[in-house]
Amino acid sequence: MTTALRITDLSKTFPVGRSLFGRPKASVKAVHPLSLTVAQGETLGIVGESGCGKSTLARMLVGLLEPTTGRIEIEGAALDTADPAVFGRRIQYVFQDPISSLNPRKTIRQIMDAPLRHLHHMPARDREARILEIFDSVNLRAEFLSRYPHEFSGGQAQRIGIARALAAEARILILDEPVSALDVSVQAQVLNLLADLRAQFGLTYLFISHDLAVVEAVSDRIAVLYFGAVVEIGPAEEVFSAPKHPYTELLAQSAPQVGRPLAAPEAKGTELPDPLKPPPGCAFANRCTRASARCRTETPRLTPLGTASQAACFHPLNV
Amino acid sequence: MTAFFRLLARNRLALAGGIVLSLVVLLALVTPLLPLADPDVTDTSNRFRPALSDGALLGTDHLGRDLLSRLLWGTRLSLAVGIAAALIAATIGAAIGIIAGFYGGRIDNVIMRGVDMLMAFPYILLALAIVAALGPGLLNALIAVAAVNVPFFARNIRGITVGIANTEFVQAARLAGLSNPRIILSEILPNVVPVIVIAMSTTIGWMILETAGLSFLGLGSQPPQADLGSMLGEARSALITHPHTSVVPGLMILVIVMAINLLGDGVRDALDPRLKSGALSRPMATTRVDRQSIPDHGEKSGDSLLNVRALETQFHVRGRVYRAVGGVDLHVEPGECLGIIGESGSGKSVTALSIMGLVASPPGVITGGAAYLDGEDLIGAPYRRLRDMRGRRVAYIFQDPLSTLHPLYRVGDQLIEAIRAHRPISRTEGRVRAIELLDAVRIPNPEQRISDYPHEMSGGMRQRVGIAMALANDPDIIIADEPTTALDVTVQAQVLSILDDLRRSRGLAIVFITHDFGVVAQLCDRVAVMYAGRIVEEGPMRAILSAPRHPYTARLMACVPELGGGKRRLEAIPGLPPVVDALPEGCAFADRCDRTRPDCRAGDIPLAPLAAQSVRCLHPVGTEQEHAS
Numbered sequence: 001m002t003t004a005l006r007i008t009d010l011s012k013t014f015p016v017g018r019s020l021f022g023r024p025k026a027s028v029k030a031v032h033p034l035s036l037t038v039a040q041g042e043t044l045g046i047v048g049e050s051g052c053g054k055s056t057l058a059r060m061l062v063g064l065l066e067p068t069t070g071r072i073e074i075e076g077a078a079l080d081t082a083d084p085a086v087f088g089r090r091i092q093y094v095f096q097d098p099i100s101s102l103n104p105r106k107t108i109r110q111i112m113d114a115p116l117r118h119l120h121h122m123p124a125r126d127r128e129a130r131i132l133e134i135f136d137s138v139n140l141r142a143e144f145l146s147r148y149p150h151e152f153s154g155g156q157a158q159r160i161g162i163a164r165a166l167a168a169e170a171r172i173l174i175l176d177e178p179v180s181a182l183d184v185s186v187q188a189q190v191l192n193l194l195a196d197l198r199a200q201f202g203l204t205y206l207f208i209s210h211d212l213a214v215v216e217a218v219s220d221r222i223a224v225l226y227f228g229a230v231v232e233i234g235p236a237e238e239v240f241s242a243p244k245h246p247y248t249e250l251l252a253q254s255a256p257q258v259g260r261p262l263a264a265p266e267a268k269g270t271e272l273p274d275p276l277k278p279p280p281g282c283a284f285a286n287r288c289t290r291a292s293a294r295c296r297t298e299t300p301r302l303t304p305l306g307t308a309s310q311a312a313c314f315h316p317l318n319v
Numbered sequence: 320m321t322a323f324f325r326l327l328a329r330n331r332l333a334l335a336g337g338i339v340l341s342l343v344v345l346l347a348l349v350t351p352l353l354p355l356a357d358p359d360v361t362d363t364s365n366r367f368r369p370a371l372s373d374g375a376l377l378g379t380d381h382l383g384r385d386l387l388s389r390l391l392w393g394t395r396l397s398l399a400v401g402i403a404a405a406l407i408a409a410t411i412g413a414a415i416g417i418i419a420g421f422y423g424g425r426i427d428n429v430i431m432r433g434v435d436m437l438m439a440f441p442y443i444l445l446a447l448a449i450v451a452a453l454g455p456g457l458l459n460a461l462i463a464v465a466a467v468n469v470p471f472f473a474r475n476i477r478g479i480t481v482g483i484a485n486t487e488f489v490q491a492a493r494l495a496g497l498s499n500p501r502i503i504l505s506e507i508l509p510n511v512v513p514v515i516v517i518a519m520s521t522t523i524g525w526m527i528l529e530t531a532g533l534s535f536l537g538l539g540s541q542p543p544q545a546d547l548g549s550m551l552g553e554a555r556s557a558l559i560t561h562p563h564t565s566v567v568p569g570l571m572i573l574v575i576v577m578a579i580n581l582l583g584d585g586v587r588d589a590l591d592p593r594l595k596s597g598a599l600s601r602p603m604a605t606t607r608v609d610r611q612s613i614p615d616h617g618e619k620s621g622d623s624l625l626n627v628r629a630l631e632t633q634f635h636v637r638g639r640v641y642r643a644v645g646g647v648d649l650h651v652e653p654g655e656c657l658g659i660i661g662e663s664g665s666g667k668s669v670t671a672l673s674i675m676g677l678v679a680s681p682p683g684v685i686t687g688g689a690a691y692l693d694g695e696d697l698i699g700a701p702y703r704r705l706r707d708m709r710g711r712r713v714a715y716i717f718q719d720p721l722s723t724l725h726p727l728y729r730v731g732d733q734l735i736e737a738i739r740a741h742r743p744i745s746r747t748e749g750r751v752r753a754i755e756l757l758d759a760v761r762i763p764n765p766e767q768r769i770s771d772y773p774h775e776m777s778g779g780m781r782q783r784v785g786i787a788m789a790l791a792n793d794p795d796i797i798i799a800d801e802p803t804t805a806l807d808v809t810v811q812a813q814v815l816s817i818l819d820d821l822r823r824s825r826g827l828a829i830v831f832i833t834h835d836f837g838v839v840a841q842l843c844d845r846v847a848v849m850y851a852g853r854i855v856e857e858g859p860m861r862a863i864l865s866a867p868r869h870p871y872t873a874r875l876m877a878c879v880p881e882l883g884g885g886k887r888r889l890e891a892i893p894g895l896p897p898v899v900d901a902l903p904e905g906c907a908f909a910d911r912c913d914r915t916r917p918d919c920r921a922g923d924i925p926l927a928p929l930a931a932q933s934v935r936c937l938h939p940v941g942t943e944q945e946h947a948s
Contacts, residue, residue, distance in 0.1 A: 103509075257841070
């Protein structure tokens, strides 16, 4: 299996409270040094709650944010400069809000034209043919091309967003909550389309979502993020059915599920740690029922557990 | 574009301004073609001739020059200078603003501090200084007026650009390989142009006045050349003896500036998207009710706490009628939890808001039905009565607690206000009660958190405050509209369990609106599924979960992936829900349904009892055998 994407010690630190000329007063680690590999044709699901750093990670991967440390390798070649135009041909991004990711004052044709023209310098005649080809593969009609974004429903607009990402001919797509703005019945249409496209074009996906069931349904492997770090990574069928990290277990128990009685899975403090004053040791220790003294002084690292899983926990479950 | 002109023409004042201004501009344009006397030829023997005298319609000035001719030539010049100054100021100001806003950081800092310095001078002083440095003359006055107005445009446009530069479509353009200059030209500029036009249309009049002011002081146009300001300046000495020489140019300035300002306001209103969507029309305190007949209690009247009968709510927007709610029957028993489930646009929120008259009017109108709370019809109840019931009998919890809590008041003060709205108690008593409420929704350290501002709390905590506020006056029913949709799963689980505990300990009835079957299944006793403004299936939670009868319910449940199922293909419903201003005849789901037969599209389908539930379907799921036999 060849590696499509390899990231090594990628991290992002944001300065906080910068004065006019002086140095920043403090800094927030949005993503702690993080290493991941994604195989060609694989879908890696990334789950986590708001503020866990999943969007920061995604934006670094497409060059919209410059990483503080670390390197990104796509199909063996490193990308060092944070220039979306360089990244764009190899890795593309599908946004969460389909309508606001389309310029309201451009027609769909102009929007679709941009990546072909600026990334691939394709002559005008070929561009039209290529756009029609892509539109066909995402089940959109050619007559939509001369319309404006506000004329579309969320599901259709998200297809246009996917079509734009395909036009760049990148082989890796970052899908940042691609269906969370859509209705349930339309969400399934888009997820199935994504699965078809992956098979048809041999794409590799990074699927970011807060919806555990959706992530589980589309992913081969799942990484769980908490407070800017991966706390567990493993095969999709194992992560939520046999969680190793207590946080993963908490997530799995919290997901609303038909036929399970309602019970607050957590009685203790529920707030995330203050990012300006990160606690020593494991960031989850304060919410964890299994925490020991060691958890509060030493930071656990990702360690292999079982055949294919890894978890960052001193007292893992289900092993 | 035609829509813009139609909107503009609807505004009578703007239309009048536009007509007057076009007349003035037309006159100024054709001035060289008119048979007018030379404006600069002096004839001192005929000085100060009154208006309507022979050969001089408006009279002559102190040098015997024809006033009509000078007025028209002067207007031409003043308009040209004013418009030129506005264009120059807008172009330079917008360019500065876009560059500062787009690049941000240090570039933004340096540019905007420079602009601030320019703004720190009183504008007339600055203009005088510029003219003093460059020397008097109309061109220099134009430069001065333009320069003085650059900061106004720069600041305005910078603010807008900062917002646009961080939007997703600009990021998408970067990923499509566009360079920064290209992004500015093709993504930012088209979205900024309306703002530039609005700013210009409201400032041209101002700039004409400023130019006239400089000319009045003798710093603008030089004799004998006429512009409106210099005409006024020259007539000043004869203001008492020969007032017509001042009145003529003065009136023209008044007419031009009034016309431009009226038109400018109209342009702004027509272009501003917020105003277009009806922000200018203030909603009424309760939803407008316009119903032909009042339905009776029906057979369920007996002990229902809330009994909604044949409720119809429509939105009337520009001649189109959107039937958001098309005849909904609901009943809620004391202490019961009713779930209303549906996708966006199914009318679930509008149904809930209609009960207490909270749908914004215009454009909302309740066109039929009744909502009996303990036998009293709330639809059409007078505002005083509704206001007394809102919060005390029926309380609401909304989706986004950040937008329902006032950002500038402490949460405690907002809670106390909610309590005191219905009860004559002191602030100290209110505070005690507020702390009790925060404790009831399990906020840790309520004595301290009561003095937090909403932004100091996390989303889950804010929603708990929202629930506490709904509980403030011990209502009988809480209507919760997607209260956990914006929350993370772990927080959602906690909020749901709080709601569940409260309803059991206090005997509260809850109407829980959501799109999530999992949530409904855990919390509710009974569920109503809505599609295109109507209930398509209703019944006990367990019955519907185990055997959904309406094809829409069944397929919607199949769409929702469940945790633990592994990687798989999901069931999807093809197509889209119908738009509620063009509902099809018969079943609204027929176009997306795989069980459709000709009779589905033939006419209205009633909500009929089937097993434990009621279903609005002619060919419900699970009845195949009966059909076959």
